């Protein structure tokens with residue numbers, strides 16, 4: 608079985624490529640390098656420099672490599688940017704995926720695994736979020752992820768399609784320094800960036816109704832996340848299915864607890880600045896990972912210490 612990974616030159620994609628290779632699964636990467644890095648993809652992995660919206664290039668890649676399934680990671684993912692440029696996000700994430708799915712239909716590829724996000728839940732009514740929790744996204748980014756899930760569901764109702772969408776919670780860590788998250792949109796890289804510039808990391812609000820006043824989130828190691836994709840792709844290779852799965856550890860950690868861990872791991876005795884809340888930030892939520900554990904036999908192996916330690920080692924190696 609050979610899988611085409613769109614966005615395979617990005618942070619998460621590069622980790623999934625390694626996990627698929629280790630699992631003995633064939634992999635081809637298609638990426639337009641808009642945020643990805645060519646060197647993230649090993650020389651022995653076929654690489655197509657193209658957009659998912661380039662139907663001719665996608666169709667050629669699917670046929671030339673006898674691809675049996677598509678793992679669609681390629682997307683724009685900055686929540687704030689999506690609020691400022693909603694049409695760009697609808698074009699890139701929804702228009703791009705629509706085009707990709709049409710090419711899958713045209714070439715007979717009937718297995719699609721999709722990178723969704725906990726952003727589809729918006730501000731959930733309960734802290735412990737399972738797949739039945741109402742989806743009320745609070746940003747165009749979250750809406751485009753939910754629209755992607757709906758496209759898959761609708762296509763599967765109209766004809767043969769095996770699909771799964773994985774709703775990632777907060778991804779952190781790395782398996783190797785060269786594959787680390789280069790963006791500074793997530794808490795751990797944001798804190799390390801601030802420290803390296805001699806600034807205090809920021810805490811966005813500490814007056815929430817949580818154990819220390821800061822927001823609670825579920826952090827998942829990118830290596831565990833990559834393994835979840837191996838399990839899901841195998842399931843699609845084995846049998847007809849159409850499901851969404853939460854991918855998280857099932858444990859809530861506060862922003863201040865993450866910063867305490869950064870302090871412990873780096874040995875830097877820093878202070879943090881408490882600034883105003885960010886609009887639309889829910890106080891607390893974390894994944895109920897029961898469904899993915901039961902259906903796919905997947906559960907997280909790494910903890911917050913592993914995530915922060917690997918991110919710090921990568922930061923020092925820059």
Ligand SMILES: NC(=O)c1ccc[n+]([C@@H]2O[C@H](COP(=O)([O-])OP(=O)(O)OC[C@H]3O[C@@H](n4cnc5c(N)ncnc54)[C@H](O)[C@@H]3O)[C@@H](O)[C@H]2O)c1
Pocket residue numbers: 613614615616617618619620637638639640641642643644657658659660679680681682683684699703722723724725775776777778793
């Ligand atoms: N990082 C997170 O915390 C997180 C959380 C939830 C969901 N996700 C989702 O996971 C996926 C991967 O995220 P990431 O953190 O690795 O981001 P990333 O920016 O590192 O990777 C995205 C990759 O997609 C490529 N790409 C973007 N638009 C493309 C297009 N039109 N055609 C071809 N390639 C294109 C980029 O060049 C990049 O290599 C995204 O779909 C994102 O929404 C990420």
